[in-house]
Amino acid sequence: MSVTREPVGPGQESVWDYPRPPRAEATRRHLLIRHRGATLAESDAPVRTLETSHPPSWYVAPADVDQTRLRPSARTSFCEWKGHAVYFDVVLDGEVLKEVAWSYPDPSPAFALLKGRLAFYAAPFELCSLDGEKVAPQPGGFYGGWITKDLAGPFKGIPGSRFW
Numbered sequence: 001m002s003v004t005r006e007p008v009g010p011g012q013e014s015v016w017d018y019p020r021p022p023r024a025e026a027t028r029r030h031l032l033i034r035h036r037g038a039t040l041a042e043s044d045a046p047v048r049t050l051e052t053s054h055p056p057s058w059y060v061a062p063a064d065v066d067q068t069r070l071r072p073s074a075r076t077s078f079c080e081w082k083g084h085a086v087y088f089d090v091v092l093d094g095e096v097l098k099e100v101a102w103s104y105p106d107p108s109p110a111f112a113l114l115k116g117r118l119a120f121y122a123a124p125f126e127l128c129s130l131d132g133e134k135v136a137p138q139p140g141g142f143y144g145g146w147i148t149k150d151l152a153g154p155f156k157g158i159p160g161s162r163f164w
Contacts, residue, residue, distance in 0.1 A: 003053075003164060006152040014152045015053055021081050022051030024059070024113040031058055033120055034127040036092055041065045041120065047113045049082075053156040053164045055138050055145030058130070059103075059117035070118075073099045082111045088118070097124045102144070122146050 008014045033041040043064035048056035075087040088101040100121050107114045121144045122128040123137040138145030140157030156164050
């Protein structure tokens with residue numbers, strides 16, 4: 001399938017310029033996740049993963065996450081690049097958001113920056129933001145990327161993108 005890249009505007013980067021195999025990089029962006037008035041995660045040092053056609057997924061150090069809201073899930077998965085992931089539910093005032101966070105307890109050497117950090121899907125929460133901008137979730141519900149105005153797509157997850 002042929003993909004037509006969106007034009008890259010001023011201050012944007014194209015997800016089509018991201019590497020394959022992917023990589024992880026430390027950032028100094030301000031990440032915030034809030035739900036029902038509670039701050040679940042806040043960090044000025046998140047790590048993002050960059051992979052061709054995907055908006056970045058953002059990983060936060062455990063110290064920057066309200067651990068009292070996390071409950072381990074039985075779900076696991078395997079990424080050919082990062083290794084085995086474990087998942088967490090978020091429990092807040094009786095509401096259970098199932099399997100909305102994940103972590104790589106023992107990632108592959110190329111992704112050592114992710115060890116123990118937590119990533120969150122954006123869709124279930126009232127607010128996920130980067131540098132004060134509310135993010136949009138990566139389409140399709142499977143991937144955990146966060147879309148911001150500084151990204152140009154199209155993004156994997158839209159209909160027809162399965163084999164990108």
